[in-house]
Amino acid sequence: MHWIDWTIVAAYLVYMIYDGLRLTKGSDEVEGYFLAHRSLPWWAVGLSVMATQLSAITLVGTTGQAYADGMRFIQFYFGLPLAMVILCVTVVPFFYRAHVYTAYEYLEKRFDAKTRSLTSFCFLISRGLSCGVIVAAPSVILSIVLGWNEVTTILVMGASTTVYTMFGGVQAVTWTDVKQMVIIVVGMVVCLIVIVSQFPAGVSVGDALTLAGATGRLRAVDPHFNLNETYTLWSGLIGGMFLALSYFGCDQSQVQRFLTAKSVGEGRVSILMSAFVKIPMQFLILFIGVMVFVFYQFKEPPLLFKSDDRIRVEQEAPAEYQALSAEYSRALSSRKDAATAIATNREDPLAKGHYLAANASVNEVRSRGVALAERVTHQKFSDVNYVFPTFVTTYMPPGVIGLIIAAIFAAAMSSIAAELNSLATATVIDFYRRHFRRNESDRHYLNVSKIATGFWGAFACIVALYASRLGSLIEVVNRFGSFFYGSLLGVFVLAIGTKRATGRGAFWGLIAGMISVAIVAKFTSISFLWYNLVGCAVVVIVGMLLSLTTPPRGDVEEVAQAIAAD
């Protein structure tokens, strides 16, 4: 990397740590540390909500996914705006007026302590694991760019974020999120402009769209209903809506964001910001991946993007690799000619036919390269997450590389920081203060909160060491969530939506919901996007049936009225 890029990345890291630590003065009480005294403006909270959700996995994984598979992934977000509207009407005013630190704290007021503890425990396990995956993603990039091994990069990445989160609390998390979000957007826009400017002379954006469209990479909406297909219009609208309801409404890392807003109204506007911006933003990120695909129609991509495995294959099966590489080069050359012919005359149906045949040949040789890599490495091979960083470091000019690396850092750190802060909140409020030390001073809880943040930072780094060996990172994170969050959503539906549900029904309903999702995942091929709907439905049905066998709580109405009155 050029010294300019090193300077940009170093300046970014130093400034973020300085900026986070600068904000420690607003975090000298537990309420300030976890909720910023409910004083933050809607736009800062809104940007923080988006930055928390937009992780480095989103940048690296989805650009790679768009390169390999096209823009179908965008359908995943179609249900998000609907979910945000539902949450604005129900959960946001409810939690805000309940004056709680965690979403799960309310469940004790409504049901009992064991339901609160179980839901909070599920959150800690699933979010703690996914936080590890989110730490692992930028380490993939850094291991390529900086030439470090992944262990070192995971430790550097996790430690810098843990330091400012530990001392600065939610104030540091939110205000660094705001700056990180700006860096991400600027980085992505500059990246897109540079890619398009590097197309060969005579290849316009229209030509690029024609080439991408010919291979189906611009097919963003699939209206067919198929439970086994992950990304369709219906899985996005319905499954995606349940996933967003679960994530934004029941996951402490998101609930804590809108609890820091100045008022209910500002909390609502902050999450509606995602409803407006998320789909266009995801379109931009996926579009970059598609443009990288078009770029590689005119420049030769490596047979295998994952460089360490490529070197291993070169060393252990040199003859086979060289023969495949030569064949790949010839196929790419034919495809380049066919792509140039399309750019010359877009309307020629014959040119499109030749191009598709040439593209199929490229894919066929590449699939043999993947099979060779699997045979040599004795494991499933996936290099989707390596496409974008390889492209950036190979073809971007000095300065832009540093900016994009900083943007990827920003995406990762914003998510990690928010999650560490929320993990510490649930640990201290739902467990330590509730079950172990009930009457300590505010200073004592503040110190324990900082220790808890440090603990979760260390935990995330340890998980990251293993998560980085998994396949497509984005799916891994979503799978973690899908096993738990639908069932958590079901518990909140019982709590807020019904008066008859009891603690016993909610507790055993939650367990039944999670077991059901595990069974569905194990024995059917239904897409993971539907797991949240399954989990939620099972919890509500089982929870209500069990509740009918136990006497109702007499003070449900009083609890609801007390919250509404506040």
Added chain:
Amino acid sequence: MNDTRTKLEVAEDAAEAHKWKRVYITVLIYTAFLILGLWGFSQIYT
């Protein structure tokens, strides 16, 4: 609790609820517009 609220407070709450209702409808229309736009975009280049 509700008995102590003045008519002005009730009217203000109704106006507030109406304002939010319009915001939510705007979000839904905007989302439908985005999905249709993406579908149209796919159709043009596929």
